[in-house]
Amino acid sequence: MTALSSLSTRAIATAIGDAATRWCDADFPPRVRVTEDIAERTGYSVPAVEFALDALFGELRTAALLETIGRELGDPAALDAPTPRILPLGRIAILSSRTTIGVAIPAMCFALCAKNDVLVKDREDRLVAAFAETLGEELEAFDRALHVENWDARHKGTRLQDARLIVVYGNDETIANVTSEHAGSARTIGFGSRTSIGFLGAAAQSEPAARAVALAGAARDASLYEGDGCMSLHALFFERSSAGDPNALAAEFAAAMERAAIEFPVGTRSTSQRAAMLQERNLAAFRAAAGNGAAFCDEHLSFLVLLAPPTQEPPKFLPRTVVLLPVGSLEEIAAYVERHALPVECLGVTGTPRSYAELASRIGAARIAPLGEMQRPPLGAHHGGRPRIAEYVRFLDVDGEHL
Amino acid sequence: MSREREAEHLDTRILATIERWHRHGDSLSDAEFDDLAIAIFDYQLRYAPAYAAYCAGYGISPSALPTTWRAIPPLPARAFKEAAIAAFPSECAELLFESSGTTLGAPSRHFLENRRLYDASLLAGFERAMLGDGARLRYLLLVPNPAQRPHSSLGYMMGRVAAQFGDGETGWYLNEDRFLLDAFTADIDDACERAQPVCIATTAFSLLHLLEAFEERGKTLALPAGSRMMETGGFKGRERSVAREELYARAMHAFGISAESILAEYGMSELCSQYYDLPGSERRVADAIHRVKIAPPWLRTRVLDERERDCAPGTIGALAHIDLANRSSCLAVLTEDLGASLDEGIVLLGRESGAALRGCSLDAEDLRRA
Numbered sequence: 001m002t003a004l005s006s007l008s009t010r011a012i013a014t015a016i017g018d019a020a021t022r023w024c025d026a027d028f029p030p031r032v033r034v035t036e037d038i039a040e041r042t043g044y045s046v047p048a049v050e051f052a053l054d055a056l057f058g059e060l061r062t063a064a065l066l067e068t069i070g071r072e073l074g075d076p077a078a079l080d081a082p083t084p085r086i087l088p089l090g091r092i093a094i095l096s097s098r099t100t101i102g103v104a105i106p107a108m109c110f111a112l113c114a115k116n117d118v119l120v121k122d123r124e125d126r127l128v129a130a131f132a133e134t135l136g137e138e139l140e141a142f143d144r145a146l147h148v149e150n151w152d153a154r155h156k157g158t159r160l161q162d163a164r165l166i167v168v169y170g171n172d173e174t175i176a177n178v179t180s181e182h183a184g185s186a187r188t189i190g191f192g193s194r195t196s197i198g199f200l201g202a203a204a205q206s207e208p209a210a211r212a213v214a215l216a217g218a219a220r221d222a223s224l225y226e227g228d229g230c231m232s233l234h235a236l237f238f239e240r241s242s243a244g245d246p247n248a249l250a251a252e253f254a255a256a257m258e259r260a261a262i263e264f265p266v267g268t269r270s271t272s273q274r275a276a277m278l279q280e281r282n283l284a285a286f287r288a289a290a291g292n293g294a295a296f297c298d299e300h301l302s303f304l305v306l307l308a309p310p311t312q313e314p315p316k317f318l319p320r321t322v323v324l325l326p327v328g329s330l331e332e333i334a335a336y337v338e339r340h341a342l343p344v345e346c347l348g349v350t351g352t353p354r355s356y357a358e359l360a361s362r363i364g365a366a367r368i369a370p371l372g373e374m375q376r377p378p379l380g381a382h383h384g385g386r387p388r389i390a391e392y393v394r395f396l397d398v399d400g401e402h403l
Numbered sequence: 404m405s406r407e408r409e410a411e412h413l414d415t416r417i418l419a420t421i422e423r424w425h426r427h428g429d430s431l432s433d434a435e436f437d438d439l440a441i442a443i444f445d446y447q448l449r450y451a452p453a454y455a456a457y458c459a460g461y462g463i464s465p466s467a468l469p470t471t472w473r474a475i476p477p478l479p480a481r482a483f484k485e486a487a488i489a490a491f492p493s494e495c496a497e498l499l500f501e502s503s504g505t506t507l508g509a510p511s512r513h514f515l516e517n518r519r520l521y522d523a524s525l526l527a528g529f530e531r532a533m534l535g536d537g538a539r540l541r542y543l544l545l546v547p548n549p550a551q552r553p554h555s556s557l558g559y560m561m562g563r564v565a566a567q568f569g570d571g572e573t574g575w576y577l578n579e580d581r582f583l584l585d586a587f588t589a590d591i592d593d594a595c596e597r598a599q600p601v602c603i604a605t606t607a608f609s610l611l612h613l614l615e616a617f618e619e620r621g622k623t624l625a626l627p628a629g630s631r632m633m634e635t636g637g638f639k640g641r642e643r644s645v646a647r648e649e650l651y652a653r654a655m656h657a658f659g660i661s662a663e664s665i666l667a668e669y670g671m672s673e674l675c676s677q678y679y680d681l682p683g684s685e686r687r688v689a690d691a692i693h694r695v696k697i698a699p700p701w702l703r704t705r706v707l708d709e710r711e712r713d714c715a716p717g718t719i720g721a722l723a724h725i726d727l728a729n730r731s732s733c734l735a736v737l738t739e740d741l742g743a744s745l746d747e748g749i750v751l752l753g754r755e756s757g758a759a760l761r762g763c764s765l766d767a768e769d770l771r772r773a
Contacts, residue, residue, distance in 0.1 A: 274709035275721035275741055282711075282737055283479040289456035290486065301709040 002088050003145035004115040009069065009076040015139035016109050017062030022134055024057045026050060030130045037125035038101055043268030048224055051264065051375075052101040059379040060109060068380040069113060072390045079115060079393070085401070086393045088115040093163040093186075095121045095170065095178065100229045102127055103169050103191075106379060106388070111167075112145060114392040119163065122150040165189065165392065189391055191384045194230035195315065196221070197363075198348035198371050199333060199356070202241040205249065212252070214350045217372020218322075219256035221348055223303065224375045226267045226319040230345035230384075231375045233322060234315035237333050240326045247294060250307040250324050254296035257303040257320065266302045269319055277301055277318050284309065314340040330359045337363040345384070348374045406450055410491065410516065413443055413730050417701065418523055420727070424700050425527035431700040439701075439727055440472035443734050451490035454478055454733045473705060473713065477723035477737035483511040483673050488733045491516040500556035500672040513556070513673050516731035524676045524728040525560050526567055528699050532679035533602070533666060534568060538629050541570045541594050543587065545605035545613065546635075548575040556672040557635065561604050570599065582609065584616050591624065600629035603658070606636035611645060614653045625659035632660065635668040669696055669751055673736050675728035676702040681748055688743050689719055693750035701727040706744045707737070719743050719752055 004012060022028050031053060038049045069076045078085045092111045096104030104120050105128060111118045112135075122128040128148045135142040160166055163186045168178045175190030198221065204214050221233040238249060269277075284295030284306050293308035303320035315323050327333055337344060344365040349356050353368040360368050366385035367377060380388060404412075416439060423429040431439070448455045448465045458464070461476045469475060478488065483502075487493040493514040498521060502511035515521055534540075542565035547555035549562045565573040576587040594601045605613065610632075617623070632654060651665050663682050670677035676699060684695035698704065705713055706720040714720040723737045741752045 269709075271719045271741055275707075275739070278707065278709045278711060278721055279479050279481070279737065279739055282477075283481050285460050286453075286457045286479060286482045287485070289460055290453065299710065 002090065002115050002117045004112065004117075004141055005088065006081065007115070007139075007141060009079045009113055009115070010066065012113050012115070012139070013065040013069070013076070014062045015135065015142070016060060016065060016112065019131065019134040019138045020057040020060035023131060024054065026054075030134060034125050034127045034130050038127060039267075041123060041125045042101065042225075042228075044101075044225055045265040045267050048226075048264045048267065049101060051224065055376045056102045056105060059377075060106065061379070064379040065109065065113060068110075068388050071380065072387050073393065076113075079113075085396055085398070086114075087396055088117075089392055089394060090164040091117045091119065091162050092165045092167065092392060093119045093121070093160050094167045096123060096128060098123065100169065100225070102131075104128055104167075105131060106383075107167055108146070110389040111392045112142070114389055116145075116392055118146050119160075120146070120148045122148050124150060126150065160184070160186065167191070167391075189386065191230075191386075192343065194343040194345035194366075194384070195234050195317070196231050196346040196348065196374055197235045197237065197315075197333070197337070197342070197344055198233050198374070199327075199330070199350075199359075200236060200238040200249075200371070201350060202239040202244070204350035205238060205241060205244050210350065211249075212256075214371045215249075215253045215256040216259070217370065218348065219253065219260040220264070220372055221374040222322045223257060223260040223264050223320050226269070227317065227321065229375075231377065233348060233371075233374060234317060235323045235325060235336070236348075237325050237327045237336075240328050246307060246324075246326055250294060250296050250305055253322075253324060254298075254303070254305045257305060257322070258298055261298075261302050261320075266300075266320070273319055274301070276316075277304055277321060280304060280306065280316055280318065280321065311336055311339070314342065330356075334359060334362045346374045346377075348372075406491070409446055410730065413446055414517070414520060416442075417520055417727055417730060420701050421520075421523045421527050421699070425523075425531065429700075436700070436703065436727075437471050440475065440725060440734065441468060441470070443727060443730050444468070444472075444475050446730070447490045447733060451488060451733060453482070453486045453488055454490075457482070472703065472725050472735075475725060475735045477705070477707075477725075477735040478733045479737045480511065480671065480673050480739060483513055484509045487512065487514055489514040489516075489731065490733075491731050498559070499554055500559070501554040502672045503555075510554075511672055513732055515675070520728045520730060521675045522563055524699070524701070525563060528677050528679065529560075529564050530568065531699070532668075532697075533631065533633060536629070538600060539568060539570050540602040540629070540631070541590075541599050542568075542573045543591060543594075543601050543603045544573065544575050545577055545582070545587070545603065545609040546575075548577060550575075551579060556670070557606075560670070560677075564604075572599075577609065582612055582616075584613070587613070588622070591626075595624055595627060598627045600627045600631075602631050602633060604633045604635075607634055607647075607650060608636065610634055610650060610654060614650070614657055617657045618653070623657055623659065630658070630660055631664045631666070632658070633666055633668050635670065667694065667696070671736075671738065673729075673732075674702070674724055674726045676726045678702070678749070678751075684747060686745055686750060688717060688745075688750050689752060691752075693752065695745055695748045695750060697748035704742075704744065704749050706742060706749070714743070716744050716746070722749070722751075 023031050035049050039046050066076050094104045094107050108118055108120050120128050132146050132148045166186050166188045168175050169191045171193045175192055179188040198218050204210050218236055281295045281304055288294045296305040306323045309323055344363045346367045346369055347360045347365040348369055348371040356368050367381055458476050496514040497517045498515040500513040544561050546561050547558035549558040552558050574590045576583040666680040668677050668679050678696040678698045680694045681697045685692050703725045705723045707723055708714050708720050719741055722740045722742045725735045742749050
């Protein structure tokens with residue numbers, strides 16, 4: 001028995017939705033208290049943090065939770081007494097991310113909707129703990145079902161021992177280590193480092209208004225969270241066309257990047273990042289002097305757009321640094337991704353997303369989104385291409401009953 | 404005046420500068436450094452087309468020269484991987500140094516018109532930094548052997564040093580990537596028996612391997628008085644590394660030498676001159692203790708922020724070196740190294756890590772806490 005097993009999934013989802021609604025209010029005191037702490041921990045500007053919190057809690061609606069559950073499990077009531085056909089796993093541990101604000105929260109909410117007991121390793125800003133407190137105010141049983149801690153090296157050991165499942169947001173090394181050293185008999189689900197790319201077709205380039213919207217969206221996708229996080233745009237491919245001027249396109253994109261810095265001011269950068277951006281800019285200037293590509297930036301080097309760097313080089317993965325690569329076909333995008341073994345989370349496009357399904361499938365992307373919406377995944381989007389709730393349950397089949 | 408005559412004239416001036424410091428300790432005033440740097444830069448703008456095209460982006464040309472060395476645009480070191488950066492016909496190069504890096508599948512290539520400047524610079528720098536007592540040492544070299552790696556600047560450098568300052572019994576202990584432990588052990592034991600002081604020149608990575616081998620065998624030595632070690636290279640690109648303090652402590656234990664007997668050299672294949680640790684100098688920068696490194700007077704360094712402005716002393720930034728001995732290539736090189744300037748010299752804080760993919764990432768520190 002878990003702490004939530006006697007409650008209906010709908011009641012749990014409702015409580016979560018109600019708590020999230022309170023967190024959508026930018027003046028909600030707990031949110032106000034953690035916002036500065038998140039900005040300090042991550043180095044992102046406060047507007048970027050506010051955007052992240054709006055996106056996160058704005059999606060956590062009761063209806064969206066139930067719809068996602070229904071899509072993956074059939075009827076949400078299948079989890080409910082007296083004759084559940086779907087059961088919680090038991091205890092689930094979630095190790096949250098350094099770079100993505102609140103990435104553990106949707107996973108935590110779905111694990112709770114599946115009536116599991118949940119342990120979350122929080123960050124120093126205590127965002128998850130603060131939201132858990134609001135959850136407890138909405139539904140007292142959450143106080144027993146949910147434990148959020150920010151433990152450190154002095155207290156390692158037993159926390160993960162009873163978990164049936166450990167969800168890790170981390171790089172490949174981290175995930176491998178948790179699996180080998182800490183998981184014991186528990187199953188591990190790892191959400192490793194991934195990146196996102198975009199494509200601007202010739203049609204979108206040819207119409208000025210559509211092009212401006214697409215580039216503004218791409219700039220936002222590249223600027224938010226300083227390029228951290230799996231949804232951040234690092235490479236924008238554009239279709240070569242006889243009418244288009246790559247330099248003009250890059251200049252227009254650079255202007256959009258500059259405008260994006262007004263809405264989302266530049267965050268804190270390490271010396272190493274700043275030095276690397278300088279090196280990349282100057283190398284691009286050297287190449288440009290030889291007639292190859294170009295670099296676009298402002299005088300503060302708050303962003304960097306690198307036009308047509310050698311395709312032998314992977315994206316830079318530096319703050320607000322985007323490589324802009326001309327392609328003659330979608331095949332070239334796939335070849336680039338394969339060449340650099342890029343783990344792609346999101347493919348940003350213009351026009352009809354479905355028409356890029358074949359490319360997305362080939363490059364292993366988990367999501368296709370319009371440019372400008374890459375950083376706002378819907379609640380039901382399958383992060384990493386994985387189910388939202390189905391990982392957190394087990395099925396009970398009874399012969400003779402409807403399966 | 405022909406290019407060759409101009410080059411000869413400049414080389415004579417640079418060699419005289421090196422000689423004056425080497426023999427008499429004469430430094431260069433700011434005005435003297437500016438004067439020679441701008442003359443070399445002017446020459447390079449006219450004869451190094453790739454560098455000149457880059458400088459044109461700064462609005463600089465032979466008809467619009469800067470007045471100070473600090474305004475000379477530093478060329479990114481990676482440009483040496485992509486083009487021949489030479490102020491002479493590169494096919495006539497007397498020396499070619501290549502880095503071991505493989506970005507873009509191509510090593511960095513540094514063409515030098517002649518070996519005079521390189522030799523003079525490296526020998527003067529080494530002797531002043533490492534051989535202040537005038538010792539004639541036996542050189543035990545754990546660096547690339549020029550016979551196998553003719554384009555290794557480190558191998559070339561130590562070959563020249565050993566030939567100039569050694570006792571004639573120089574040993575090379577890297578066979579391609581294989582470490583010749585038995586030969587090294589036999590030779591160092593022999594040196595100990597004969598009370599012949601040695602200089603072990605090694606990369607940090609080779610030193611770590613050597614120490615592990617000694618530790619595995621339980622072997623320690625007490626090197627003859629006057630012995631010393633030159634460590635270089637750090638652990639760039641290697642999977643395994645240890646902190647410098649730990650590495651040196653283990654080396655002191657293994658060889659029975661003092662901390663002052665171990666000096667780090669800092670150079671790169673794109674430069675003709677080197678930095679060395681200033682003995683006994685340790686300064687706290689960025690919450691860690693670092694040894695101060697000093698350069699000969701013809702090598703100066705700027706520490707740059709992302710806007711390519713000079714950082715205040717003690718502030719960390721990207722290192723850009725201006726090496727007057729680089730007459731035949733490019734005198735100003737923007738490195739991927741981070742450091743800070745101090746009154747006495749610079750401190751080196753490592754290399755740009757290069758950006759790693761950062762998805763929903765939890766770092767290794769967090770992992771250990773899990």
